[in-house]
Structure formats: C-alpha cells, structure tokens
Amino acid sequence: MPIVTIQVTREGTAPVAASLTAEEKAALIKGSSELLRDVLGKPLESTFVVIEEVDTDNWGWGGVPVQEFRRHRAAQAG
Numbered sequence: 001m002p003i004v005t006i007q008v009t010r011e012g013t014a015p016v017a018a019s020l021t022a023e024e025k026a027a028l029i030k031g032s033s034e035l036l037r038d039v040l041g042k043p044l045e046s047t048f049v050v051i052e053e054v055d056t057d058n059w060g061w062g063g064v065p066v067q068e069f070r071r072h073r074a075a076q077a078g
Contacts, residue, residue: 008053025049
C-alpha cells in the first residue's frame with residue numbers, strides 16, 4: 001500500500017488565499033493516486049495521500065527563515 005506525502009507551503013495559489021483550496025487538494029490526491037496506478041500498477045483504493053500545509057514561519061531556505069530569504073533575494077533582484 002503506497003503512502004504519498006505532499007508538503008506545500010500554506011500560502012495558497014492565489015494572492016488572497018491562505019491555503020490550498022479543497023479542489024486543489026482533491027486534484028493533488030487524484031493525480032498522485034493515478035500516477036502510482038499508471039507507473040507502478042497500484043490500485044487507487046490502496047493508495048493513501050497525505051497533504052501537509054506548512055506555515056511560512058515553520059521553514060527556512062538558505063540558512064534563514066523563508067520570509068527573510070525572500071526579502072534578501074528581492075533586494076538583490078531590484
């Protein structure tokens with residue numbers, strides 16, 4: 001039985017969204033399950049998909065909190 005864990009940042013896919021929508025989560029579950037069926041022959045009913053949304057306060061990039069990294073990167077680009 002495959003278990004797929006998808007981690008995404010809790011930022012949403014639109015500027016006003018604070019997280020993924022129910023429709024986006026359903027699409028991730030469907031697509032992941034179908035991929036395992038098509039590549040590995042795993043039945044849909046035996047595949048579990050877990051979506052974890054991570055607050056931006058809870059992850060970092062380049063040795064610093066992600067918001068700080070993004071500010072630094074934006075300053076370098078501008």
